[in-house]
Amino acid sequence: MEFIDNVTPLLITYNEIENIERTLAPLGWAHRIVVVDSGSTDGTLDILKKDSRIEVYYRPFDSFAEQCNFGLSKITSEWVLSLDADYELSEPLVAELQTLWPSDAHGGFRARFTYRIYGRSLRGSLYPPRVVLYRVSRGHYENEGHGHRVRISGEVSDLRAPIYHDDRKPLTRWLGSQLKYAQREAVHLIESPSDRLTMVEKIRRMGWPAPILVFFYVLIAKGAILDGIAGWFYAFQRLFAEVLLALELLDRRLSRAPAKKAGAG
Known part of the structure; x- marks a missing residue:
């Protein structure tokens, strides 16, 4: 056999x-x-x-x-x-x-x-x-x-x-999946101790830098800019996924933080 x-x-x-x-x-x-x-x-x-x-x-x-x-x-x-x-x-x-x-x-x-x-x-x-x-x-x-x-x-x-x-499901299906992924990933990044996160995960947990960094990393370092429309499609997909994650992280932090009174400070 x-x-x-x-x-x-x-x-x-x-x-x-x-x-x-x-x-x-x-x-x-x-x-x-x-x-x-x-x-x-x-x-x-x-x-x-x-x-x-x-x-x-x-x-x-x-x-x-x-x-x-x-x-x-x-x-x-x-x-x-x-x-x-x-x-x-x-x-x-x-x-x-x-x-x-x-x-x-x-x-x-x-x-x-x-x-x-x-x-x-x-x-x-x-x-x-x-x-x-x-x-x-x-x-x-x-x-x-x-x-x-x-x-x-x-x-x-x-x-x-x-x-x-090669996932060819409709884009609407992909968008819905990314929202669910962002919610689960946000929980993982927030609840995991820092010493158990990789450097990439620590950057993603910060929120704002990741979407910008990922977009240009995919385009330049991974060569997507040379792959024509398919490369741009993939770069925008990854940008959108990271933006969703950043929004999910920011939303969770804002909802837990005490609101400041108007005029305070």
Whole structure:
């Protein structure tokens, strides 16, 4: 048995009609695919039902970490490939998985991402590498800020080939998601002790500098200005996301601070 035969893809879905077919297309090698869905109504489930390899489990959404941990409980293979529904394995990555042979010390593998805007690849992005492939027995998810993180027991190595991140859901959906993310991230930044925050998180917690810094960092350092309209779109997305977070932080501080009387001082 090859290594890839002992890997089960795990997907977390909710109304992913714009993405799901592209995510499933490179998974032809998988014998079984586990999907945790939180109540899709847009046709996502109809697409999933067409593939006999796919097992769909319904779970009301409470957090990404709990959705993923629930999904892990349904995996029977030794290894899991944990994917968001807007990920797409590149051909080189599939080829790499077919020749991969981990040592006993390996707990998982980390993948880097090529960020795409409607199929147009960007030179760079703020999207960090993630552990996506790991032994089921050595992984557990925890909530962190607006997202989640998997904790791995054992050695973690880097995969050479990338995964494409290409979310084509409507912009209105993205805007709504960013507001929820900003609310969760604000709680994380405010309640976390300073010594547990990275330098970037400390700057974001200040509020006002982050939107300006992120906008120009994406344009210049990450090369978005050279990516045409897709690059500008991404830069404005990141600017908007940071503005929302800054507003959320300022709103929480203002609402807790005692109001000054007119003429005081």
